[in-house]
Amino acid sequence: MKETTLAVTVVVPSLLAKVTGDQRELRVPVEDGATVSQVLDRLAAEYPVLERRVRNELGAVRRYVNLYVDGEDIRGLDGPATLIAPGQELLIIQSVAGG
Amino acid sequence: MATAGTTVLAIGTKKGLWLATSTDRVNWSLSEPHFLMNEIPSIGIDQRGGRTRLLVGARSEHWGPTVFHSDDLGGTWTEPENGAIRFAEEDGAALERIWQLYPDAEDRPGVVWAGCEPISVWKSTDGGEHFELNRSLWAHPDKDQWGAGYGGAAAHSVLPSPADENTVHVAMSTGGVYRSTDGGTSWTARNHGISAYFMPDPNPEVGQCVHKIARDPEVPTTLFAQNHHGVYRSDDNADTWVSIADGLPTDFGFAMLTHPRKSGTAWVIPIKADGERIPPDGRLAVHRTSDGGNSWTRLHTGLPDNEFNVVLRDAAAVDGSDPAGVYFGTRGGSVYASADEGEIFVEVASHLPDVLCVRAATTNDGGR
Secondary structure (H helix, E strand, C coil): CCCCCEEEEEEEEEHHHHHHHCEEEEECCCCCCCCHHHHHHHHHHHHHHHHHHHHHCCCCCCCCCEEEEECHHHHCHHHHCCCCCCCEEEEEEEEECCC | CCCCEEEEEEEEEEEEEEEECCCCCCCEEECCCCCCCCCCEEEEEEEECCEEEEEEEEEEEEEEEEEEEECCCCCCCCCCCCCCCCCHHHHHCCEEEEEEECCCCCCCCCEEEEEEECEEEEECCCCCEEEEECHHHHHCCCCCHCCCCCCCEEEEEEECHHHHHCCEEEEEEEEEEEEEEECCCCCCCCCCCCCCCCCCCCCCCCEEEEEEEEECCCCCEEEEEECCCEEEEEEECCEEEEEHHHHCCCCEEEEEEECCCCCCEEEEECCCCCEEEECCCCCCCEEEEECCCCCCCEEECCCCCCCCCCCCCCCEEEEECCCCCEEEECCCCCCCEECCCCCCCCCEEECCEEEEEEEEEEEECCCC
């Protein structure tokens, strides 16, 4: 039987800590074969404001939000379908933009 | 905390919201910024039901758009967890920007309208905490003829008629003026007489670039429009429009204001031209009519001799006081207020980020 209590660590930027109760690291249970999208879905249930900050209504990651799995930008991998395994880190960070 | 009789001027900019307060509308105090690094393109001040509620449409370049409200004049802000304005999955769209938050008439408590980008109109019945998409306009057969102005494709004006709850006017850039007379069940373009010189057919049914519309306070079937070149009035509920640009230095501009009580009184802030977006001769002035646009008076006392920044469509407002206050802000971050309907202006703030929206009201409840 697969272990279902293992988790990934989601690292939240300081600019969004207010919407996670000032938590900068969130533990999200995942199974082997989970995707970034599924991790975000699970986060959305508990932190709906965080969800709206990171993804729009179409489920797309906002243009100036970057997601890294163990340091690799998911846009260079499989996007939201990128696999993420228990023990890995999902870093949410705003991109360099604005004037 | 503002006390009863305090005028609050909410200033939405490209990088945050400032609240200015005054007890005489001449001497102003400016708050620290709220929502720093969020653009604030829309503000509504809802004073119905003995409560002053500030509604703010905020947008972060990173984190997207959302609506906040405050019932204590900015002391605290609340954001509905699931968002006040959200497209449903079947709509196939994502909210880009909230361009308009408009509390309805006094006898329709709780009703607030929103105009958004992409072009859409929304209605709340709970004071702006949750909005429903008007799906009739969203699925309108003209939709493929609507376009995007430089600022984005948006419904930027939503004007419910205070005399008839079934009548609502909407203005969009580009698309023009639309009217519903059945409470939003159906919508019809109402642009006869308004030029669209930038199109192959300069007199189309649809596609006009209206920048702002405003409704006459005493005669709700009279409306005023500032267009992308063209200043107009309609006396028949927007069925037809006539030019009222004679007497103005130019027919280009963004803002259009009407008086809170006096029929036929309106203000515009002319800009030289589409291709030269500065105040005429670099001299900023407000122009006021008191006869429905038959004649105009240039008002500039207290305004700077040289100003090369424009005033955007929602960066101008009137309050409900007597005499009416007139307020506007420039893309250069200067904000001006007049306590006497535009005769004399004072500078409220300077060197703010680009001003996108201003709204003003005098509290009668100390902000509670």
